[in-house]
Amino acid sequence: MKIFNTLSRRKEEFAPLEPGEVKMYVCGPTVYNFIHIGNARPMIIFDTVRRYFEYKGYKVNYVTNFTDVDDKIIKKAIEEGVDADTVSKRYIEECKKDMEGMNVRPATKHPLATQEIDGMLEMIQTLIDKGHAYVARDGTVYFRVKSFPGYGKLSHKNLEELQSGFREIKVTGEEGKEDPNDFVLWKPKKEGEPFWESPWCEGRPGWHIECSVMAKRYLGEQIDIHAGGEDLIFPHHENEIAQSEAANEKPFATYWMHNGFLNIDNKKMSKSAGNFFTVREISEKYDLQVLRFFMLSAHYRSPFNFSDELMEASKNGLERILTAVERLDGLKGKEGPGVGLLQEETKGAALLKRLVEKFEAAMEDDFNTADAVSALFEMVKLANTTATESSSKAYISRLTQEIKNLSNVLGIITERKTQDLDQEVEELIEKRRQARMAKDFALADEIRGRLLAMGIVLEDTREGVKWKRV
């Protein structure tokens, strides 16, 4: 299995620290609002990576945090006149609902920053004791970047380059820094902010330390995979490496995986520009399974543009799989080899085997989900063209099992929510009726076509429109 490692900028063969096990840490969201569709990308992608490892027989220990202490959370709490805890608890619950809709499985452990302060105090003290951190006069603790020779190895930046970038910048409140590259491990409280006792001052942790501590506590000092969006490479992950490796004196993560950004209108999502969607907003228009399928249709490292057209295409693609599975489930088939079909079934079974191999080869080439999805579509086509009532039970069952199994690896639920579908069909039929009344036959035909793509055939009878599944 090959994984593109940001550390080496190459695809590398996956070799776990312990045979048969994967220890994986994924940086989670800061919970001050509903998650947006950009945050959904790493959730879906790395959930799929986890599922694939499990499909291959690995035991996966999957840890992803919620950052529940942060400036944005505090700001929101002040605006609402509640405490920070109320804000973060609310959005953790909302995030979990969105995850369920996207069929993102709960992690083995979802640690919260505020519950891990003791571990952070301990790691910061170790860093001070080893000369990798220092306490400024106001009680702020900084990591001494120059003390860690590997700094810059993930983002492929060197210290001189960073230095010149910082030369002109003087940040108020950070006068106690020995060097502009140094970063905060612990900072003094401000009026009205949540704080904890510490040997240095009453205050709260910097952001980077939480992930180093949680990864160590729940996975160990050395882990296999550390992942997140590409914006985290610098400084967050670079700083995590510095903290963990300086404190533990061991290499931290073997593989660093980063997803590309999800854009809207080929621009970075931003609230002020109005090109910004939460997952909850999308769920009002689409089943979140469609959003999942959409994310899988591109390679995870590429930038990806969100658009209605691509979402519609994903909806139709997903529909094609669900319709095929539904038809297969309804086929009874014959005992023994199908009458006169032995040869065709042997050919079909051989093609199916090749397609499973194609799916696996795609996933094992740095999780190329786009190619894996196209292998799945080819299986659907094989099922649609070769499985009939005269096929053998064994052939139908093999096709059904493989399609369901590989869909599950991608996190696609193949059981249709029948009630939802019936309602959707009825609504489309009503729209078509109105279009015909308004003599908009083009629209009426388009709706008929859409229903057909969903496997629904309409019959105009004297008693009105009837529909059936094909």
Ligand code: AMP
């Ligand atoms: P945050 O809450 O900003 O720390 O983000 C949580 C996760 O979402 C991190 O892994 C980010 O890298 C990722 N992320 C944020 N915005 C986007 C985006 N537009 N596209 C892809 N990933 C993103």
Ligand code: ZN
């Ligand atoms: Zn992190």
